[in-house]
Amino acid sequence: MSLSFLQDNQNITVPMSLTMKLGPKIRNSYVLGSISIIMTLVSVVGGVEYPAINCRKHSAVLTDFGAIGDGTTSNTDAFNSAITNLSQYVNDGGALLVVPPGKWLTGSFNLTSHFTLFLQKDAVILASQDESEWPSLPVLPSYGRGRDAPDGRFSSLIFGTNLTDVVITGDNGTVDGQGSYWWGKFKNDELKLTRPYLIEIMFSDQIQVSNLTFLNSPSWFVHPIYSSNIIIQGLTILAPIDSPNTDGINPDSCDNIRIEDCYIVSGDDCVAVKSGWDGYGIKVGIPTQHLIIRRLTCISPDSAMIALGSEMSGGIQDVRAEDNIAINTQSAVRIKTAVGRGAYVKDIFVKGMTLSTMKYVFWMTGSYGSHPDPDFDPKALPQITRINYRDIIADNVTYSARLEGIPNDPFTDICISNVTIGVSEQKKKLQWNCTDIAGVTSGVTPQPCDLLPQKDGNECPYPDDILPIENVKLQTCTF
Incomplete structure (x- = not known):
């Protein structure tokens, strides 16, 4: 028995055995095509409550600055005027800008601190x-x-740099990137500049993006870069499954990040962890580290639920992924790298994945290619080590694993334990394709490749400590 729903005009089928394991709330979310947001907003006498890292002393409404919500009038000047005006309160308790019901057409606008x-x-x-x-x-x-x-x-549409304490949130309001214009130009090779992202925050600290719906970004949806102390939660992110490069959430050279309770349907990776490209990333040298991703639901037939790389030349370390779900997705947690990248992907911990209709459960690629310059350094070899997966249930899988290290630069200390994979009717005879890797397995079905020998009773590690960002409690704010 199975449960079906429509997504992007495709019928997505979820085995009933899987939906029963997920609990009634998540089962209902598949019928609706979205997940329930844990942090809901409620109307209260005299205002609206919402959770945030910090509350604000001052507030204004977008219409105070001449905005017109008819979907055709440009409000770029109104957004910029509102934020410029509210920036005077940076040192006086900060400010909140309310976007009321309506369709507010705008170009790019910049945020301010304590906002x-x-x-x-x-x-x-x-x-x-x-x-x-x-x-x-x-x-x-x-x-x-x-x-x-x-x-x-x-x-980007919503942009900020060198900021402190920025919150982008709402009562499940929507940001629609209207990306089809940009996708067409990209596919026809008509772009002279790189497409905008929906949200980009640079060189900033204390960032929250929560409780919103994002649609049809021109390219990546949420891109924090060179930033720290980031909470991303309760987002619904939707793009056609054939849209180019519409990654959901891309933490890039960032530190101390919490991504949780998000539902993403995308034409690319649902979450893509990055840190720079070849020699440029090596020179800047800012890793992405101390990241937790939990209770993510992903649908992406041509990409990964979570990708590490391929631009990882500043390094990726201490990534924790727990209790995540992928349906009709190409791969689960994928490592993408190549000669010329340098740096490392290490101390990766994955537990509690539930997967259905996958091409691969495990996929690591050491020959991803895609370089900014043709003369990349062939001696810049990435170090891929201490990669841990445990407690995984998957069904309707074509290949169990495709693990391809780099000749003379093998991927090492791979650990996989307590994994049950049900293969599809279209299963491939060679379920585990392994080259240039080393590690161990325990309690894994189907039987892994010889390069990952079984070590009975071995449980792959998962950290006991709590990341600092996990201890950040949101305040209850009212306006």
Whole structure:
């Protein structure tokens, strides 16, 4: 028996055995095509309650600055005017900008410190498709060039740099990137600058993005970079499964990050952990580290639930993933790297994955390619080590594993324990394809490859300590 629902005009089938394991709340979420957000907002006498890292002393409504929510009038000037005006309260308790119900068309706008952007229910921020409303920015220093085009890049729709204490939240309001315009230009090779992201926060500290719906980003959806102390929770992120590079959440050269309770349908990786590209990332040298990803639900037929890389040249360390779900997704937690990347992916801990309709359960790639320059350093070999997976149930799987290290640079200390994989009718005879790797397994079905010998009774490690970001408690704020 199975449960079916429609997503992007495709019928997604989830075995009833899987849905029964997930509990009634999550089962209902599949029928609806979204998950329940744990931190809901409630109306109270005299205002609205919402959870945030910090509350604000001052507030204003977007319409106070001449905004018109008809879906056709540009409100770029209104957003910029509102935030400029509210920035005067940076040192006086901060400020909150309320986006009321309506369709608020806008180009890119910049945030300020000690600031909350709050989207009420039925508020929709619509991204303009007029390129003149998107300022250009220089390339990111750890990338050395734009991803779509070698020169600069368009500013993100919601952008901030060198900020402290920024909250983007709401009562499940919506930000719609209207990405089809950009996807068409990308596919036709018509871009002279790299496409904008939906949200990008740079060189900043104390960031919260929560309780919103994001649709159809031109490229990546949520991109914190060179930043720390980040909470991302309760997001619904949706893009067509054939849309290019619409990664859901991309922590990039960041430290101390918590991603939880998000539902993502994407044309690319649901979460992609990054830290710079080849020599540029090596030179900047800012790793992504101390990251926890939990209670994520992902649908991405051509990509990963969680990808580590491929741009990982500043290093990736201490990533914890627990109690995550992938359905009709190409792979679960995938490592992507190549000669020329340098740096490392190490101390990765995964437990409690529930997977259904997967091409691969385990996938590591040491020949991903994709370089910013043709003359990358062939001596810059990545170190991939101490990778741990445990407590995994998967069904309707084509390949159990494809684990490909780098010749003369093997991936080492791989541990896989307590894993049960049910293969599909289209199963491949060679279930475990392993080259240039080393490690151990325990309690794994089907039987792993010879490079991962069984060690009975071995349980792969998962840290007992709590990351600092896990101890951050949200305040109850009211406006």
